[in-house]
Amino acid sequence: MNFQEISRQLRKNGHKVTPQRMAIIQTVLGSTELLTPSSIFEKVKKTDPGVGEVTVYRTLNILESLGMVCVVHTDEKTHSYISCPTEHHDHLICSDCGKVVNFTHCDLGTLEKRLTAESGFNINDHRLDFYGRCEKCDRKQCKAKTPAEIRTHRESCH
Amino acid sequence: MNFQEISRQLRKNGHKVTPQRMAIIQTVLGSTELLTPSSIFEKVKKTDPGVGEVTVYRTLNILESLGMVCVVHTDEKTHSYISCPTEHHDHLICSDCGKVVNFTHCDLGTLEKRLTAESGFNINDHRLDFYGRCEKCDRKQCKAKTPAEIRTHRESCH
DNA sequence: GAGCTAATTGACAATAAGTTTCATTTACTA
DNA sequence: TAGTAAATGAAACTTATTGTCAATTAGCTC
Numbered sequence: 484m485n486f487q488e489i490s491r492q493l494r495k496n497g498h499k500v501t502p503q504r505m506a507i508i509q510t511v512l513g514s515t516e517l518l519t520p521s522s523i524f525e526k527v528k529k530t531d532p533g534v535g536e537v538t539v540y541r542t543l544n545i546l547e548s549l550g551m552v553c554v555v556h557t558d559e560k561t562h563s564y565i566s567c568p569t570e571h572h573d574h575l576i577c578s579d580c581g582k583v584v585n586f587t588h589c590d591l592g593t594l595e596k597r598l599t600a601e602s603g604f605n606i607n608d609h610r611l612d613f614y615g616r617c618e619k620c621d622r623k624q625c626k627a628k629t630p631a632e633i634r635t636h637r638e639s640c641h
Numbered sequence: 642m643n644f645q646e647i648s649r650q651l652r653k654n655g656h657k658v659t660p661q662r663m664a665i666i667q668t669v670l671g672s673t674e675l676l677t678p679s680s681i682f683e684k685v686k687k688t689d690p691g692v693g694e695v696t697v698y699r700t701l702n703i704l705e706s707l708g709m710v711c712v713v714h715t716d717e718k719t720h721s722y723i724s725c726p727t728e729h730h731d732h733l734i735c736s737d738c739g740k741v742v743n744f745t746h747c748d749l750g751t752l753e754k755r756l757t758a759e760s761g762f763n764i765n766d767h768r769l770d771f772y773g774r775c776e777k778c779d780r781k782q783c784k785a786k787t788p789a790e791i792r793t794h795r796e797s798c799h
Numbered sequence: 800g801a802g803c804t805a806a807t808t809g810a811c812a813a814t815a816a817g818t819t820t821c822a823t824t825t826a827c828t829a
Numbered sequence: 830t831a832g833t834a835a836a837t838g839a840a841a842c843t844t845a846t847t848g849t850c851a852a853t854t855a856g857c858t859c
Contacts, residue, residue: 561845562846586756603775610772613762615762657834693838695837
């Protein structure tokens with residue numbers, strides 16, 4: 484998604500196109516790894532020091548409402564976000580480096596029918612996340628323990 | 642799981658059996674609906690007013706470490722817990738009343754193989770949650786909007 | 800292009816979930 | 830029935846996120 488498409492998408496939904504917003508959006512959409520509000524803030528600050536942390540939170544809410552990012556549930560206490568396609572998809576998440584791969588065609592139709600019959604539930608949605616190690620991390624096993632080590636390791640994977 | 646099994650399980654793992662702990666555990670394990678720390682606190686307070694909210698948090702952490710409850714990810718900002726079997730299972734969650742049904746045999750082997758081949762990921766875990774309406778709620782569509790209305794509605798479903 | 804207006808921004812304050820601390824109490828063991 | 834380490838409750842603390850508000854700005858209208 485390029486600058487113009489993003490701008491159009493924003494305006495179509497009644498949002499203004501501001502430099503802060505665009506800086507944040509380009510950082511988020513240009514990444515394939517899991518991002519937290521504060522990690523986004525840190526990244527954006529390097530190129531656009533004028534952007535406030537609160538604006539990151541606000542922009543993430545807009546992106547979520549537009550379906551351009553997903554909230555990924557991790558064991559951490561902060562929200563994690565990942566840029567994603569707007570059609571239905573699920574996630575493969577690397578537990579070492581935070582890389583996320585979207586995949587489509589989860590083919591849960593059969594399972595869903597079985598569960599509907601067994602439970603009486605009227606199912607209308609699901610969330611499927613696979614966890615494991617991406618190819619890179621699987622080769623160089625991660626030994627990082629401290630937050631700083633994990634950050635270094637993650638950077639070496641991207 | 643009865644009183645004695647729970648006690649044994651606790652002692653086996655180096656935890657003491659206290660009245661507060663047992664009150665909390667029996668409330669949690671005796672429920673099929675999603676519970677938050679504060680909703681558990683409210684329930685327990687009715688029968689055992691002496692139990693503090695912090696003890697609820699501490700007990701939930703123990704139950705989680707023993708694999709007796711799962712954290713279920715919702716859109717709410719508080720953690721939600723559900724009593725669950727210790728072997729692998731996934732969840733069906735009613736978005737109206739919070740009822741949770743555990744199911745086994747998710748049969749994701751084929752999908753997992755495909756994704757491993759396509760992505761190079763070494764997958765070792767997954768999380769699959771189906772969302773929808775349970776049979777009861779599907780019949781009497783939920784119109785509740787305010788927290789108080791939702792609470793009333795939920796109580797009427799259990 | 801100038802002016803208007805409502806949305807956006809950043810700084811700061813407020814909130815709330817969850818954790819830590821610590822003096823006191825209590826479950827288990829010897 | 831002590832002794833001791835774990836557990837408890839109350840209060841303080843931490844930290845992610847949200848709300849407030851005056852100043853700024855994007856995008857519309859003329």
